[in-house]
Amino acid sequence: MILWLLNKLFGTGDVYEDVSEELPYEIGDRVGGGTFGSVFVATRDEKKVAAKVLLKRVIIDEDRNIVLPRRAASLREEVAISKELGGKHHCVSCEGYHEAPDRLYVYYELITGGTLADRLETAHFHARRWAAQLLDAVAWCHAKGISHRDIKPENILMTRVEKGGNRGWRKLNKDDEPECDVRLCDWGSARRRGASVNEAEITGFWSAPEVLSGRCSDDMSADNWSAGLVVLAMAAGRPSEADVRELHRGGLAGAEHFRARVLKVQPLTHDARAREVVAELLDPDPTARLAAGAALDFEFVRGFVA
Ligand SMILES: Nc1ncnc2c1ncn2[C@@H]1O[C@H](COP(=O)(O)OP(=O)(O)OP(=O)(O)O)[C@@H](O)[C@H]1O
Numbered sequence: 022m023i024l025w026l027l028n029k030l031f032g033t034g035d036v037y038e039d040v041s042e043e044l045p046y047e048i049g050d051r052v053g054g055g056t057f058g059s060v061f062v063a064t065r066d067e068k069k070v071a072a073k074v075l076l077k078r079v080i081i082d083e084d085r086n087i088v089l090p091r092r093a094a095s096l097r098e099e100v101a102i103s104k105e106l107g108g109k110h111h112c113v114s115c116e117g118y119h120e121a122p123d124r125l126y127v128y129y130e131l132i133t134g135g136t137l138a139d140r141l142e143t144a145h146f147h148a149r150r151w152a153a154q155l156l157d158a159v160a161w162c163h164a165k166g167i168s169h170r171d172i173k174p175e176n177i178l179m180t181r182v183e184k185g186g187n188r189g190w191r192k193l194n195k196d197d198e199p200e201c202d203v204r205l206c207d208w209g210s211a212r213r214r215g216a217s218v219n220e221a222e223i224t225g226f227w228s229a230p231e232v233l234s235g236r237c238s239d240d241m242s243a244d245n246w247s248a249g250l251v252v253l254a255m256a257a258g259r260p261s262e263a264d265v266r267e268l269h270r271g272g273l274a275g276a277e278h279f280r281a282r283v284l285k286v287q288p289l290t291h292d293a294r295a296r297e298v299v300a301e302l303l304d305p306d307p308t309a310r311l312a313a314g315a316a317l318d319f320e321f322v323r324g325f326v327a
């Protein structure tokens with residue numbers, strides 16, 4: 022209460038309603054983490070959830086070994102957007118949050134099958150179903166006026182664990198592997214349509230060419246590119262680092278060249294339905310690029326959203 026009052030009087034406006042040291046869940050093993058936080062299994066009365074723990078004032082960028090200030094508004098947005106989108110259309114559901122003086126705990130449904138990043142080797146067996154679910158999730162976010170801005174395999178969770186636990190999946194083949202669903206997660210970079218740009222643009226392997234060249238004016242179109250690249254990775258494997266490096270260097274001409282090259286990768290050469298939807302999602306021109314919602318009508322994914 023005292024902290025809350027002090028914060029209210031002298032703070033920077035980062036006040037939530039439920040500030041206390043006492044956590045509603047017991048924090049257990051770490052299951053993941055990135056630039057903005059760590060994720061732990063958390064338990065209360067036998068119920069397990071995933072707790073994403075975010076430092077309130079700073080971001081620790083381990084890759085660059087620096088500490089950056091964090092804006093309270095971006096934390097609030099992550100919680101609000103998670104609650105608004107979660108639990109529907111293959112987006113991970115948010116079970117609430119809790120605020121401690123220096124940390125924010127955001128609770129999500131615990132998804133136990135790891136991430137798509139660990140499943141790309143065998144993803145082609147399930148590509149139509151998983152691609153349909155991912156596109157459904159992206160279309161849902163966009164319909165609500167929210168862009169995700171960090172669509173990549175690490176932010177796509179898999180709902181089922183194989184017999185023998187998380188590590189057993191690599192040995193499985195198509196017939197052994199029970200069907201599982203995907204859940205889009207991580208709203209840490211998401212942005213509402215029209216929101217002022219106050220955080221740096223994230224760039225990386227899965228970014229659209231216009232994001233890489235610093236000329237992105239439509240976050241949703243950029244999401245559609247990233248989703249297209251993930252669909253490509255599901256259907257035909259992860260594009261090579263060399264191809265993506267070329268994309269990073271080459272501007273729009275490089276993007277066109279990149280698209281032409283990846284469409285020649287097997288099995289896309291044999292599967293016209295996969296090629297068709299990937300080609301449209303990887304349109305170098307953001308204004309002509311296929312939207313996730315419209316992609317759901319393409320034969321490759323039509324009827325596969327479960
Ligand atoms: N609901 C969940 N159930 C199980 N594991 C999860 C869940 N949410 C996240 N994880 C694991 O934690 C990792 C990090 O979570 P998340 O992507 O939300 O945070 P982050 O990457 O730190 O955020 P940011 O990308 O904003 O830096 C995920 O890649 C995944 O391995």
Ligand SMILES: [Mg+2]
Pocket residue numbers: 055175176207
């Ligand atoms: Mg993440």
